[in-house]
Amino acid sequence: VTEPRRKRGPSEPPIVFLHVPKTAGTTLHAVLVDNVPYGTARSGGNVFRGRGGYDPQRLARRRELERGLRAGDRVVSGHLPYTVKVAFPEDARYVTMLRDPVDRLLSHYHAVSRRRRLKSPGDPLEPETTIDDLIEQHVLFDNLHVRMLSDAEDPAGPVTEDHLRQAKHNLKEFTAFGLVDRFDESLVLLGRRLGLRSLLAPSQRVNVERPGVDEPAVVAAARRHNELDVKLYRYASRLFARAVADEGPDFALDLEALRAARGTDELAVDGVGADDLRSLVVAERARVLRRQQALAHLRARQGLLKRQIGGLEDALAIAEAELERRRSAGAGERGRLARLLVPSEEPPVA
Amino acid sequence: MSGRRAPGPPHGSDEPLLVFLHIQKTAGMTLRKVLLREYDGRSAVKLMPNHFAKESSFEAVRDLVAGRPPALRVVHGHILFWDDVPWPEDARFFSVLRDPVERVISHHYWLADRKIEAGGRLTYGLEEGVRTAMIRDNLQTRVLSGADPAGRMADREMLERAKANLDRCAVVGLVERFDATLLLLARAFGWSQPYYRRENVSSTRPRREEIDVAAIAAIEEHNALDRELYEYARTRFERDCAAQGPFFELEVDAFRRVNANGAAAPSAKADPERAPLEERFVEARVEALVADEQLATAAHERTLLRARATRLTQALERTNTKLEAKPQRSARVPADPVRRASTALSTSSRREEPDELLARNEADRVHATSRLVELTQRVVELEEELERNPDPAREEELLALAERAVSARARVERLEARRAELLDAGGA
Numbered sequence: 001v002t003e004p005r006r007k008r009g010p011s012e013p014p015i016v017f018l019h020v021p022k023t024a025g026t027t028l029h030a031v032l033v034d035n036v037p038y039g040t041a042r043s044g045g046n047v048f049r050g051r052g053g054y055d056p057q058r059l060a061r062r063r064e065l066e067r068g069l070r071a072g073d074r075v076v077s078g079h080l081p082y083t084v085k086v087a088f089p090e091d092a093r094y095v096t097m098l099r100d101p102v103d104r105l106l107s108h109y110h111a112v113s114r115r116r117r118l119k120s121p122g123d124p125l126e127p128e129t130t131i132d133d134l135i136e137q138h139v140l141f142d143n144l145h146v147r148m149l150s151d152a153e154d155p156a157g158p159v160t161e162d163h164l165r166q167a168k169h170n171l172k173e174f175t176a177f178g179l180v181d182r183f184d185e186s187l188v189l190l191g192r193r194l195g196l197r198s199l200l201a202p203s204q205r206v207n208v209e210r211p212g213v214d215e216p217a218v219v220a221a222a223r224r225h226n227e228l229d230v231k232l233y234r235y236a237s238r239l240f241a242r243a244v245a246d247e248g249p250d251f252a253l254d255l256e257a258l259r260a261a262r263g264t265d266e267l268a269v270d271g272v273g274a275d276d277l278r279s280l281v282v283a284e285r286a287r288v289l290r291r292q293q294a295l296a297h298l299r300a301r302q303g304l305l306k307r308q309i310g311g312l313e314d315a316l317a318i319a320e321a322e323l324e325r326r327r328s329a330g331a332g333e334r335g336r337l338a339r340l341l342v343p344s345e346e347p348p349v350a
Numbered sequence: 351m352s353g354r355r356a357p358g359p360p361h362g363s364d365e366p367l368l369v370f371l372h373i374q375k376t377a378g379m380t381l382r383k384v385l386l387r388e389y390d391g392r393s394a395v396k397l398m399p400n401h402f403a404k405e406s407s408f409e410a411v412r413d414l415v416a417g418r419p420p421a422l423r424v425v426h427g428h429i430l431f432w433d434d435v436p437w438p439e440d441a442r443f444f445s446v447l448r449d450p451v452e453r454v455i456s457h458h459y460w461l462a463d464r465k466i467e468a469g470g471r472l473t474y475g476l477e478e479g480v481r482t483a484m485i486r487d488n489l490q491t492r493v494l495s496g497a498d499p500a501g502r503m504a505d506r507e508m509l510e511r512a513k514a515n516l517d518r519c520a521v522v523g524l525v526e527r528f529d530a531t532l533l534l535l536a537r538a539f540g541w542s543q544p545y546y547r548r549e550n551v552s553s554t555r556p557r558r559e560e561i562d563v564a565a566i567a568a569i570e571e572h573n574a575l576d577r578e579l580y581e582y583a584r585t586r587f588e589r590d591c592a593a594q595g596p597f598f599e600l601e602v603d604a605f606r607r608v609n610a611n612g613a614a615a616p617s618a619k620a621d622p623e624r625a626p627l628e629e630r631f632v633e634a635r636v637e638a639l640v641a642d643e644q645l646a647t648a649a650h651e652r653t654l655l656r657a658r659a660t661r662l663t664q665a666l667e668r669t670n671t672k673l674e675a676k677p678q679r680s681a682r683v684p685a686d687p688v689r690r691a692s693t694a695l696s697t698s699s700r701r702e703e704p705d706e707l708l709a710r711n712e713a714d715r716v717h718a719t720s721r722l723v724e725l726t727q728r729v730v731e732l733e734e735e736l737e738r739n740p741d742p743a744r745e746e747e748l749l750a751l752a753e754r755a756v757s758a759r760a761r762v763e764r765l766e767a768r769r770a771e772l773l774d775a776g777g778a
Contacts, residue, residue: 039756045754071352089566163639180470200769202620202745203742204505212593224623234357249626250630277597277627277628277631279629280597280631281627281634284634284637284638285634286629287634288634288637288638291638291644292641295644295645295648297646297737298648298649299731300733301652301654301733302648302651302655304726305652305655305656305659305726305730306655306729306754307661307722307755307759309655309658309731310763311722311723312518312659312723314716314719314762315666315716315719315720315723316662316665316666316669316717318719319666319670319716320669322673323669323672323673
């Protein structure tokens with residue numbers, strides 16, 4: 001039985017994942033990594049600073065032609081605005097995740113606060129450092145979805161209805177996008193649109209310290225700073241619902257299979273006791289997902305081992321060359337000694 | 351429904367002996383390949399002398415079964431269901447039957463092929479062969495009844511014994527339903543993936559429709575008992591299939607598709623006649639079976655890669671020992687073999703090599719390589735650790751490590767490129 005060829009050839013266009021901060025993007029990136037050969041998925045940089053804020057130089061670097069993609073890259077993910085597209089091939093497949101903008105900003109706010117607290121434990125974020133302040137300081141951004149998904153040359157500049165229109169237009173052009181609130185459906189949709197086989201990468205980076213309920217004033221501030229984003233999100237939700245409907249009845253089977261595969265209900269995956277074909281199809285697909293996940297892990301490990309072997313081969317070659325060099329140096333030394341002790345018949349060659 | 355099983359435990363000698371009564375021209379050699387794969391080779395799967403060619407077949411089987419070697423798992427061949435072989439109490443018999451007309455046609459043309467191979471020609475045709483007992487009458491009844499009387503036709507009493515023996519079989523297969531037969535066998539005996547290729551097929555054989563009506567009549571006439579036996583086996587077979595659950599035929603179809611393609615990506619065309627859900631089920635099962643194969647292959651490859659990494663580490667260790675045996679300058683000896691190589695180089699090459707840059711590059715390269723090896727090793731270890739004890743909190747650590755390994759690799763590559771540059775410059 002021969003090793004099957006993977007469905008996607010190497011010529012398949014790369015996937016560029018525009019990761020809007022705090023939209024479960026790390027999890028999605030992990031899923032994408034599982035679906036391409038080892039070493040061909042890359043975190044393509046971040047135009048935002050670790051402690052918040054945006055770095056125009058980083059964006060400029062990102063946007064330089066030829067810098068976006070290295071040979072063999074199949075997935076590039078990063079906190080990148082859509083305007084990086086000048087650095088990628090024409091046929092690159094863009095994907096992104098959106099989240100309820102108020103939720104997103106609150107999550108971002110808490111993440112930044114937590115990071116600041118961790119950096120300087122004695123100096124917790126001052127109570128009066130509000131979302132407004134942080135936006136004022138360009139640590140956080142209002143309408144970040146619109147900023148990142150529109151054609152705005154300067155993502156930190158002012159955003160207008162024009163940018164909202166651009167973002168809506170761009171969203172339609174994307175190969176697929178997901179919604180955090182409908183994460184499982186998003187995975188299935190992205191999976192179907194991008195031809196992904198492994199969807200079970202574990203959820204990443206949940207901000208555990210986030211308070212359960214925010215002060216009404218904080219929520220109100222978050223809402224105030226997202227007027228355009230709220231409109232974009234409403235539009236995206238409608239687009240998403242339509243996209244799911246377009247996938248037909250098979251979509252529901254995939255969704256159930258994903259949940260069964262992730263779940264602990266082994267019966268659902270074994271199909272034991274199921275006497276209707278539908279449950280069996282779901283169980284079978286869930287099993288396929290689990291197997292694909294195991295396969296992704298095995299392949300990643302193989303990739304690591306191959307690299308390790310490459311490193312060892314290099315080191316061995318260098319060490320052997322050195323040994324050989326010393327041997328011949330030693331032989332030369334012995335040869336000189338021998339010539340001194342036993343004078344040759346031939347006149348020495350200069 | 352228990353469609354698939356994990357690959358069974360290694361087949362030890364305390365497991366029952368399988369006895370495969372291989373009737374001629376019933377895909378027996380194809381099955382032998384499957385058996386050899388499932389039971390690790392020839393010492394476990396014993397092909398017995400052909401009863402129809404050698405008189406000693408009975409004795410060989412009797413003696414082998416009586417003094418059963420521990421490795422023996424399967425006895426098969428053109429043997430009969432002999433009464434007076436001391437079959438073990440827990441022996442599990444199976445056989446594959448075939449439509450008698452089809453079987454006799456196949457048998458005849460197979461004989462003709464052998465004759466041509468030997469440089470001759472069969473001097474008689476199909477009908478004559480049947481009428482002159484060149485091919486035995488009711489061969490399937492003979493095999494399964496355990497009696498092969500010479501010079502006369504099989505009788506009803508033999509048919510009854512053959513039926514009773516079929517009832518003793520754990521599995522009764524049909525050539526006409528070979529894929530389903532293999533699935534039944536796999537489930538009965540815990541085989542993993544009984545993929546097969548057709549073996550030993552007659553090449554010159556015409557189709558049944560092309561055969562002279564008189565010859566067909568002669569076959570039916572001489573195989574009336576086999577016809578009855580075949581119908582009996584068919585009833586049994588259908589009953590066994592029905593017992594596998596309502597979707598067995600779909601599972602058989604999935605197996606057939608995967609088997610037909612090797613494990614190639616499922617390219618089987620959707621069957622337009624079939625209800626969408628049934629089609630979905632077959633597709634998903636095909637994907638699952640293919641993934642099973644891929645998993646097995648990938649696991650095997652990983653084992654090979656591990657072994658290679660180990661061999662390389664040992665070779666490097668040996669070379670380092672030699673390098674240290676003739677030190678050019680005493681140096682602290684790091685434990686890591688790659689780092690040792692790098693230390694040995696940085697203490698020697700830099701002095702010896704006239705091109706200082708190249709020497710430094712060499713040392714840097716070994717150092718970077720050492721770092722890469724160390725990182726990848728740690729990643730592999732952590733991955734395995736996490737596989738044993740999943741811990742979402744450490745997944746991030748793993749990601750970070752993997753990222754560092756990637757940049758270490760990039761550094762090695764940069765240094766290699768730099769070295770090539772230096773060498774080019776030196777050569778110019």
